[in-house]
Amino acid sequence: MIRSTSPFFGEVVCVGMRWLKGDGTHRDNVICESNEHDTLERFFDVVNHESAQSVRFVHYNGLGFDIPFLIIRAAHHGTKITNQKFTDLRRFSYKSHIDLMQFLANWDFRGRVSFDIACRSFGIPSPKEGKVTGATVGKAFKERNLEGIKQYAMEDVKATHKLFEKLRDYIS
Template sequence: MPETVLVFDLETVPDLSAVARVHGLDTADLDGARAKLGAGFPKLIYHAIVCIGALIAERLDGAWQVQALGAPHVGERSEARLITDFAARLERLRPQLVSFNGNGFDLPAIRYRALVHGLAAPGLNARPYYRRYDDAGLDLCDVLANYDARGRIGLDALCRAMGMPGKPEGIDGSSVADFVAQGRIDEVAAYCRADVVATYRLFLAYEHLRGSLSPDGFARSDADLTAFLARTAITGGDASATRPT
């Protein structure tokens, strides 16, 4: 079987109902829950997942080829279904899982949310994704910083420094909740896909850096991504025809 990689990213909003339950409030008391949540970064268990972006690629003939790209979201299915569908894909493919800050956020968040919903999601453990120093779950933010917070840099800044596209203008993680509240979930999904593509580009560069991709293989992998995005008309637009379920 060819090697398979799944690059992923989450978009989240505060789960005020969970905050209310923790603090003994009525779950309808959203203002009280917001006050308890405060202005800082919420604890991971309070991050309700609204979108899971994923890119699947296979290594063939010394280069990576994109098979699918998408970002299913809560406008289409429930948070619980997003998690179980994602876990089922991991269980079936058993891919290398690639993220940017996945160890610090995405992986624990998705596991906490599975617990909140009482889900069975064995695919999350199809490989040792939660073992920090195992390449089964490759966190590029962690690895490139040598597992030292002092060496970390944001995905957008790193991509732009490398001459690659960064994050889309006009939206970032802090504005996702407002976009969702305004019904602009498709824009959130497009933003999530853009983050996934940026992470995949960084993964290709890292594979080239460490000698796992030859210069020719790197060039062909990059050209394949460019062709895939052009063929499916994805520049932040719709990817429903290629969306992983």
């Protein structure tokens, strides 16, 4: 979760992820260390691991926001990113990243809808209904409500996975 929409003024508070295994199971994790540097180091330890070299990253508006934000903040701290798939931000491709927002909009900015709307239209409970939302992460951080931020991050990950499950057969 991020405290500002600009990587020049904001920071990464925590990162939620779901690692899908070949047997259909998954492992959830929210990385939320005591400072941004350590959070990014731990996150990119996972991303850079040899087992992550063949994965595709699934997100909603990740190419437009989350991934560039994480890369710029990593550069700010000198955190190494060795997984070239993570830094491959090519548009019109699903080889490295599956951006569900871009898929639903057919890569046309006029067709983009919020994650909340996308979830609701596919019958998925929106993670934007909790006590902490993307709009209130900054306030929650000031109040040291890291558990609330972690919970929101994981709900966001779960909803993204549910949306991906509904769309995966239509993405080539």
